[in-house]
Amino acid sequence: MPGFGKTLLCADNNGKGYKLSAQGERLTINLNYEIARSHFAELQRSVQQLAEAGYNIPEEIITSMEQSETHLKEADKYLSQSPTEMKKVVDELNKSLQLSLSANERLHLAKAEVDIEKYRKGTAVIKIVDDKGKPLPDVKIECKQISHDFLFGATPMGGNGSYDPRYAKLMKDSGINRSNITIRWGRIEPKKGVFDWSNIDLYQDIDAQLKAGFKLTGSLSMWFYRNSQVGDDFCPDYLSRLTFDELKKNLYQHMYTLTSRYRGKIDTWEINEMNLSWANYLDLTGEQKFELIKAFTEAVKTANPEAEVLMNSMALPFEFGPAYSDLDTVPYPVMLDLLKDKGQLPDIIGLEFYYSGVTTEGYVQPALELSAVSRLLDEYSKYGRPIYVNEFSVPSRYIAGSGWWHRPWDEPTQAEYLKGFYTIAFSKPFVQSINWAWGSADQDAFTLSGGLLDTNLKPKTAYHALTKLIEGWHTLETGTTDGNGELSFRGFAGEYEISAQTPNGKKSLGRIHVYQQAEQQFILQH
Numbered sequence: 001m002p003g004f005g006k007t008l009l010c011a012d013n014n015g016k017g018y019k020l021s022a023q024g025e026r027l028t029i030n031l032n033y034e035i036a037r038s039h040f041a042e043l044q045r046s047v048q049q050l051a052e053a054g055y056n057i058p059e060e061i062i063t064s065m066e067q068s069e070t071h072l073k074e075a076d077k078y079l080s081q082s083p084t085e086m087k088k089v090v091d092e093l094n095k096s097l098q099l100s101l102s103a104n105e106r107l108h109l110a111k112a113e114v115d116i117e118k119y120r121k122g123t124a125v126i127k128i129v130d131d132k133g134k135p136l137p138d139v140k141i142e143c144k145q146i147s148h149d150f151l152f153g154a155t156p157m158g159g160n161g162s163y164d165p166r167y168a169k170l171m172k173d174s175g176i177n178r179s180n181i182t183i184r185w186g187r188i189e190p191k192k193g194v195f196d197w198s199n200i201d202l203y204q205d206i207d208a209q210l211k212a213g214f215k216l217t218g219s220l221s222m223w224f225y226r227n228s229q230v231g232d233d234f235c236p237d238y239l240s241r242l243t244f245d246e247l248k249k250n251l252y253q254h255m256y257t258l259t260s261r262y263r264g265k266i267d268t269w270e271i272n273e274m275n276l277s278w279a280n281y282l283d284l285t286g287e288q289k290f291e292l293i294k295a296f297t298e299a300v301k302t303a304n305p306e307a308e309v310l311m312n313s314m315a316l317p318f319e320f321g322p323a324y325s326d327l328d329t330v331p332y333p334v335m336l337d338l339l340k341d342k343g344q345l346p347d348i349i350g351l352e353f354y355y356s357g358v359t360t361e362g363y364v365q366p367a368l369e370l371s372a373v374s375r376l377l378d379e380y381s382k383y384g385r386p387i388y389v390n391e392f393s394v395p396s397r398y399i400a401g402s403g404w405w406h407r408p409w410d411e412p413t414q415a416e417y418l419k420g421f422y423t424i425a426f427s428k429p430f431v432q433s434i435n436w437a438w439g440s441a442d443q444d445a446f447t448l449s450g451g452l453l454d455t456n457l458k459p460k461t462a463y464h465a466l467t468k469l470i471e472g473w474h475t476l477e478t479g480t481t482d483g484n485g486e487l488s489f490r491g492f493a494g495e496y497e498i499s500a501q502t503p504n505g506k507k508s509l510g511r512i513h514v515y516q517q518a519e520q521q522f523i524l525q526h
Contacts (some may be wrong), residue, residue, distance in 0.1 A: 367403025
């Protein structure tokens with residue numbers, strides 16, 4: 001789309017789809033016209049739905065929508081002429097489409113700003129009293145947020161999945177508070193029943209990551225994937241020689257042992273890409289997959305009743321075409337629907353958003369514009385489970401033949417997309433984590449040039465953009481208590497240090513925890 005990007009676009013007949021009434025019938029459509037008409041209709045629906053929900057629609061969005069409609073009508077006029085001047089038709093359609101796409105992105109971003117205030121904050125009423133419980137008016141207090149409930153992640157914390165304190169400090173300084181510990185079955189249990197903890201304890205230095213304040217996820221804990229790059233790291237060869245019953249028992253014991261050993265350190269464990277054929281090295285049937293998911297979950301919950309199971313896969317339902325037989329490859333929502341029917345929905349739904357640039361394996365990823373990201377996230381809210389954007393990155397360098405957004409990828413464009421993506425995802429009440437992965441620096445990135453740091457660990461423009469975003473989503477409130485000794489404020493969910501201003505400086509009054517979408521009262525003694 002000239003002036004907007006090379007992205008995945010939709011023609012849907014104004015939301016009604018295209019249908020044939022009889023076998024053998026053919027339908028010919030003008031694709032340029034249908035795409036422009038469909039995106040204009042989508043913009044109209046979005047504006048109407050948000051206006052009815054009480055959102056203020058910026059005037060410039062209305063103006064863009066009117067201009068888009070005008071260009072559609074001009075295209076209609078040129079199409080009705082004989083002979084048809086197709087160049088003029090396409091020019092008008094492109095102008096209409098560009099206006100609709102740009103306006104819809106701005107509309108979703110405007111909605112996100114409102115929703116962040118609505119969903120990510122809570123109200124705290126602080127009452128200051130003396131040692132006898134008497135309210136103290138006119139006390140100057142400061143409420144400083146020192147931690148965030150929302151999980152901002154980055155992975156890995158070192159080169160080639162290792163731990164490196166230089167990575168960790170840079171990530172921590174930017175506001176990152178979550179990390180993934182890569183669970184490589186083939187290295188942890190290289191022989192059946194024989195465990196080696198060095199990869200987790202030493203190479204990834206789990207204790208150093210915990211000391212740095214990162215909340216940890218056991219990522220890729222069940223991922224039956226092999227290729228020339230990872231070898232048998234995630235799927236040791238001896239698994240393929242087991243009967244299915246032996247495999248299921250081995251899986252249970254493997255996860256029980258892992259969860260028990262790291263209880264209180266790693267309390268979230270990931271099942272990865274069970275709906276995709278490339279993660280089925282063991283050639284499991286659909287029913288066998290469900291049995292292993294059940295065994296995995298039972299092992300984790302038995303070893304640690306407080307632990308959670310995260311299931312992760314590609315967010316786009318249709319990225320890899322129609323389903324193959326016996327659940328070898330099915331759209332992720334189909335897998336989730338089947339699990340829901342069986343009463344086996346995971347505790348957390350993880351989504352991969354690799355929708356720009358080229359991967360290390362040479363796969364050209366479809367590019368998504370921001371309103372499509374917003375709608376896609378909304379689709380997964382129907383399951384009523386917390387959602388982790390578990391893997392997300394975009395490149396800082398354009399590779400010929402790949403998709404692009406607004407401009408061919410460079411550092412400023414990577415940063416601009418990051419800001420839009422994080423703003424939209426952070427605004428969704430069901431999204432609880434956004435993880436920049438894989439990886440933190442360019443040499444580890446699954447998407448080529450997809451790191452927040454370059455190969456010399458120098459922060460890119462996107463790193464600074466993320467730092468500024470996270471800083472802006474922290475609350476610092478100062479004020480003076482009223483006649484009842486109270487001060488109220490709205491702040492982002494997390495832990496706060498409350499201090500009073502005295503002639504001798506600040507005096508700590510204690511800590512409070514603010515929960516999003518809640519109002520709480522705290523009584524603190526001066």
